[in-house]
Amino acid sequence: MAVVQQTARPEGRSSSSFWTVARRDSLAGFLFIAPQLIGITLFVLIPLCLVFWYSLHEWNVLANTFTYTGATNYQMLLEDTSLPSVLGATAIFSAGLVIFNLSLALLLAVLLNQKLAGITIFRTLFFSPVVVSLVAWTIVWGFLLQKNGGINGVLLVFGIDGPNWLREPVTAMISVIVVQVFKNVGLNMILFLAALQGVPNELYEAARIDGAPRFKQFRRITLPLISPTILLTSIITIVGSLQVFAQIAVLTQGGPGLTTTVLVYYLYQQAFQFHFFGYGSTLSIMLFVIVxxxxxxxxQMRKRIVFYES
Structure with a gap:
């Protein structure tokens, strides 16, 4: 009968028992997320804390002074007579952008979700503005929307005297919304197109056998199954609409008056044009809270609008 002899583990070799499989897996997971975690800490969390700290001070760069003012900037926020107009312009721009962008993107995705010859060319054409430089795109549209620009030139052929699109209150906001919609509609179109191609054809075949019309198929089958993508695109579009700056700065500079002065551009004016960095930081905090x-x-609404949530 063989005798199994157990040898004592030498001291200093207990590290193998510490690095269990679970701990090695956890370490690997932390290493994978470390770059993103470091980036969020350096470029999101720390700047956010600094902005809050700056909002409690008045920083005069020209005079090289940094004075603690407490809640003075927040009191100025409540007493700012221009802020209601700025928030109103921001709400109009965001609502217009979200409605027109998502509607047009979904319509284009449905139209381009066809197996036709050359359909890839049309998909590329509608997506191409997304990769164009934002400033270059805005400058070109600025020339087109001038009083004697290309759009009014086309209207003049039909005997229509077009307005000065960027200098009248109503048309200025519409122009900015349209420029932004045409710039980014291709991104949401691609997302919707990918979602539509993931809907099983068997469901449409069963609906056609039951005699369901196309609109009812779209409402009962397509919309519920692409609802996660609708939620994703709506969040992306709303957050993006609240951060718009270059289009306003190039096209209208916030005018006429405050009709196109959205919150980010107003923040820029207060901080970098008027050098009220403390008040600009306070506006940044308000923007963060709104977003x-x-x-x-x-x-929280996903359980009501997303088909897969219960």
Whole structure:
């Protein structure tokens, strides 16, 4: 009968028992997320804390002074007579952008979700503005929307005297929304197109056998199954609409008056044109709160609008 002899483990070799499979897997997971975690800490969390700290001070760069003012900037926020107009312009721009962008993107995705010869060319054409430089795109549209620009030139052929699109209150906001919609509609179109191609054809075949018309198929089958993509694109579009700056700065500079002065551009004016860095930081905090609240509200609504959520 063989005798199994157990040898004592030498001291200093207990590290193998510490690095268990679970701990090695956890370490590998942390290493994979470390770059993103470091990036969020350096470029999101720390700047956010600094912005809050700056909002409690008045920083005069020209005089090289940094004075603690407490809640003075937040009191100025409540007493700012221009802020209601700025928030109103921001709400109009965001609502117009979200409605027209998502509607047009979904319509284009449905039209381009066909197996036809040359359909890839049309998909590329509608997506191409997304990869164009934002400033270059805006400058070109600025020339087209001038009083004697290309759009009014086309209208003049039909005997229509077009307005000065960027200098009249109503047309200025419409122009900015349209320029932004045409710039980014291709991105949402691609997302919707990918979602539509993931809908099983068997469901449409069963609906056609039951005699369901196309609109009812779209409402009962397509919309519920692409609802996660609708939620994603709505969040992306709303957050993007609240951060728009270059289009306003190039096209209208916030005018006429405050009709196109959205919150980000107003923040830029206060901080970098008027050198009220403390008040600009306070506006940044308000913008962060607005974006966070809207994103949280949309995420909480997912159980009602997303088909897969229960």
């Amino acid at each position: 966070a609240v809207l994103t949280f509200a949309q995420w």
